[in-house]
Every structure is written in structure tokens, then in C-alpha cells.
Amino acid sequence: MAVKSAGIRDVAELAGVSVTTVSHVLNNTPHTRVAEETKARVREAAKTLGYGPNRAAQALRTNRSGLVGLLSEEIATTPHAGRIILGAQNAAREHDLTLVIINTDRASGAHAHKDDVQALIDRQVDAVLYATMYHRQVSLPPNLQDLPTVLIDSTDKAGTIPAVVPDEVGGAISAVTHLVDAGHTRIGFLNNDDDVPATHGRFEGYRRVLEEHEIPYDASLVSSAPSETLPGYELAREMLSRTDRPTALFCYNDRMAMGAYRAATELGLGIPKDLSIVGFDNQELIAANLFPGLTTVALPHYEMGAWAVDTLVRLLRGEADHKPLAEEPKILDCPLVVRDSVAAPHAN
Amino acid sequence: MAVKSAGIRDVAELAGVSVTTVSHVLNNTPHTRVAEETKARVREAAKTLGYGPNRAAQALRTNRSGLVGLLSEEIATTPHAGRIILGAQNAAREHDLTLVIINTDRASGAHAHKDDVQALIDRQVDAVLYATMYHRQVSLPPNLQDLPTVLIDSTDKAGTIPAVVPDEVGGAISAVTHLVDAGHTRIGFLNNDDDVPATHGRFEGYRRVLEEHEIPYDASLVSSAPSETLPGYELAREMLSRTDRPTALFCYNDRMAMGAYRAATELGLGIPKDLSIVGFDNQELIAANLFPGLTTVALPHYEMGAWAVDTLVRLLRGEADHKPLAEEPKILDCPLVVRDSVAAPHAN
């Protein structure tokens, strides 16, 4: 801190106008007419002084902190949170908002969540983003009621808060279509066994593609288990040991796909020569490091973060209506990420 | 926003004292004597009104925003950043500070970094944390000079900023000692080929353990390549194909270890039966999902984040001296995380 930085009155003085005019010019205050020539002079003065507004003074006066709270689960364990943060942050910067991130522990229940919200309220954030680490329904802490909120990767039970979620069905359609296009008709599906939207959505996508291509649905080609590596391995091992084994596997997520890779290897099945695999989630650390690279479906974390902030801003400005946004969650695309785990099936 | 929230004057009124007294009591202002009985009354009043200070007013008056900027690389790609954030955040909360995180693009050079720092300055942060995604030297943007700063996972070229880094040597010592303790004497080392502290530190740890146990150093057991999965695979494949192959492998990081797993599998070597492996970094997504679970060394990301904030606070309060902190980086332990990839070597 060499010199005390310039204030609005310094700018006013240098430009030879009043502080009011400076404020009007620099904020583009509506319903205010200032001569172009004066505007130019003010901006010039501000620039030469390196003027930047004192946020605290602004906040005090306008009663808006310019802070947006992001309540996020599991910051520390998956890169998913990182992408949401990045998307939200870039959007926030566009709107001159500052993101304050609080990690909230999913396990620790409503009580802790309330505390986390309180921490944000204490910091006087203007609004909050609530992000979960996988697509599901949440019930929000009651003290969030007073604050404009947008949900990321979740919907609320009451259906009263704007939300953005991934297109699970569409993602599964892309994945399975990719397999069908490669020539596969016997396609196994290793599904999650949790009762979450992704489980149902991805299954629906799978069914729809089969239907569309008039491939009969074979229930024995679908099995489910917890969406981890080991259960994925076990399921795949079992399904691939059969004489009428599928030529391709659509896996609920990349971790299950990782298990399937191991099963294939142990059974002497080459990927993608003898078995094609598609995953879901695009967890780079797994998908890009498996041999061969795993073709998978990306979740739009970045895009959800960005959409949420943009929507919050429009809500705050009254440019968007709360009601329609709250009634239907915004659904964002899950694009296919092609690597090297899919090929045409063997000629029989 | 139902009712306009209580201010200091409301508290004063309810307690039947002046705002001055309220301020003194609530801030524990030093050199101020208030009767215990009055204090109690004030606190009582504050509580019943649900009083919380207006941060903007405080900031305006005291010229301290209570904001700490965290400039972090690669938020979106690894969980490492997440752990640093978590550690920093928890420490920040202790001190009633708010963390503002900005993602900075490592690739985009000094110019972009300067902009990111400027964004923080514009937000009037009281101090900044600068975190890199792997241990290395950095040169800081010039506009950071005016702000109290602590480096996380890096040191600056000028050696003039307090910094905290992992104990690379110690981590490698733990890893290799673990192998030696299991009975291994032919221990291969798959190293990184970048000229970064980890490369040299982990190699030194490796050498030191051999020396300590009077195991002769065999240069043919050490090879290096870029620290990715594929090079790890290639190096391992080559080293394990030899007739005098090592019985254990110490890998520079978990990704190289993942490559080594594949090489072992292809060569029909069981882990840990025929080959023991230890990695480095403890990337859960890899280490916990490999078969068998990878024994590895954890980087103290959480701890570095927490230490950095604590140190910043002590610096800000004048409780710590800048000079000694700047001269020697703080070195934090890298603990061994034991899973299932290490066993005694085969009886020959």
C-alpha cells in the first residue's frame, strides 16, 4: 500500500465535476443524462488515477455485497465440484460478482447445512447456489428461504426453486446409439442400484435406443449394483462369462467401467476388439488413463455452474420470472466423449 | 427479508447503553473496561435480537474486508485443489475470514496471472494465498507485491515470500522403507523426468533408504519418463521383462503406478504376490480403485491450505515474523497410505 488509492472525489476533482456526476457516469446510472464530453472527461480522470470503487462503501450504501455463496458438496474428493466452480466463477466474473465457496458435508445432515447457510448469511451474500455432487433431490435448509437460490445438479422436493440438471436420458441415448452405430445389438447395461434420477434416466435412454432400432430388450443383459469399481467388476465378470455374452457394455459410470475393464482383461477379452465399452461421467483421471481410453459421456458441470449464475443474475435483476424457472428444471446436454473403447463387434 | 435486521443501535437501545459500549463489548476492544454486568446485558440483548454485524460497514470503517483471496491452479481437473481449498477454508472460518477463490490458468502465462491478482485487488482482499498444483518454483505477478502473501506447494524464485511445501524426501523414505521392511532388496524406481523438486526429492529418498539398509544402488533399476500412465506402463514393461527384474516398484506417482499395474498384468505378474508396488500422491480415484488397492504416499494438501491461512493470520496480526518464514519454506509430512499392493517378495 504505497499511496492511499483514489476515491470518487479525487476523480471528480480531476475531471472538474461533482461526485454525483462521477457516480452517474461510472455506474451508467439510468435516467441520468450526462454530456458525452463530460463522460469522456470523467472516464479519463478515473483511468489516470487508477480509480476502482470501494466495495465496502458501495455495499454499505446499496445494501448489496456483490457476493454470491456457492454451497458445494465434496469439494475435496472429485473434480466435479471443480468444474462447477469454474463455470460459476467465470459467469460471476462477467457480472462483477464474487463467489464465496463453502464446502458442505453431505453426510452431516440438515443441521450442518443450516450452519453453512448461516455462515453465508453472516457474510451477507446476495444470493446462493447450492450444488450437489450427483443428480438428486434435496430438501433445503429453512434459513435459505429468504435468499434467492438456484440449485445445481439437484431439484428440491417442494419444486419451488430454479434448478439445473444434466440430461441423463439424452446422455444414455448418445452412448448406446454410439454402440448401435458401431454395429452392436447385444449390449449389456451395468446399472447403478440407487434410486436416483440417473439410474432411471440412463436406463430409459438405453431402452429407448433399443426400441428405436428394433432391438429386442433382453432383461438378462441388464444388472445393477452399487456404482463402484468392484461391483462393476463383479457384474461384468458374470455377464461376460456367459456363452451368449454381450459384445458391448454400457456402464452406469466410469468407475463401473473400470471394473469392467478388469473383468475383460481377466477373461482374455480385448477392448475394443472383443468387447466395446462406454462409460458415463467422463472422470478424466479414469477415462483418459485406462487402456484403451474410455469412450464416455460428459456431465455438463461447467455449464451448469455458468447457467446457475446467469440465471441468478437475471432473477436478481428482475429480468427473469421465478415461477416458470422453479416449475421445470433446466436440462443441459451430456455430450459423448469418444476415445478408443468402441469398435465394431466381431464377425461371428 | 422479513424485517430489517437488527443493528448496533438496536442492541444499544435494548441494553440501555450507548453504541460505543456495544461495540466495545462485542469486539472485546482492548484497553476498554466495561462492567461485567453491562457486558452481560449487551450480549444478552445482541442475542435476543439475533444481531450480526454489517460486514460492509465494518469493512468501510476499518479498511479490512475480511476477505482472503486464494489463487489456485487447475481447480477443475484434480481433487488436489479441493483439498487445499478445504484446508484453507476451515482455517479461514476459525479466524472469521472469507475465502475468495480464483482459478488461474497455469498455461496462460504471467499476463493472465496479473489479471487474476488484479481481480482480487479489486475485491479488496486483505491477503492472498497462491497455490500451485504441483511442487515447483514460481515467479509471482508484480502486483502481488503490495499484498501479504503465502505460497502453497511452491516457492518463489526470489525467496522472499513465506511458503509451505510437502516433504518429498520424507515421503519417498516412507514408501521405500515400507518396501524394504516387507523384505524387498531389488526395488525399481520409475521416476519423473521433469526438473522439479519432487523428481529430485523422491529420488534422494530412494537412495537414502538403500544406503541406510546397505542395499547397493543399481542404476539399471531406475528409469524416468513423463509422469503419466502410458510412460509408466512402458517403463515398467521394460523393467519387468528382464530376467533380473525387481521384486518391487516405487513409482513417482499413482498414474505411473497405474501403468505399472497394466504392465504387470500383461506379464502375468500378480500384485502383490509377484510384484509389490508403491505409488505417490494418493489420488483416491486411482489408488482406491485399482486392483488391488494401491499403497501410496499422501500429499498434505489439506494441511498446507490450513497452515497457509494460519500463517497469514499470524502475519497480519504481527504475531509472526515475515523474515524467517520467507527464508525457509515450511515442510509438511507426506504420510504413507497403506492399501494392498505390497507383500513380501517371493522366496526365490
Added chain:
DNA sequence: TTGAAAGCGCTAACAT
């Protein structure tokens, strides 16, 4: 031991 009052830098109602 407590209180009165100035003022942080800005915005906006009002005046000119």
C-alpha cells in the same frame, strides 16, 4: 466505566 459524535466512500433524492 460509559457516551457523543465524527467520518469511512459511496449512492441517490432533491435542487438547481
Added chain:
DNA sequence: ATGTTAGCGCTTTCAA
């Protein structure tokens, strides 16, 4: 088209 001024809620100097 531009200027004067009150006041946002708090901390802190000074006085009582």
C-alpha cells in the same frame, strides 16, 4: 445537464 447533501452501520477519538 450537473451539483449539494444526507446517511448507509460501524469504529474510534475524545470527553465526561
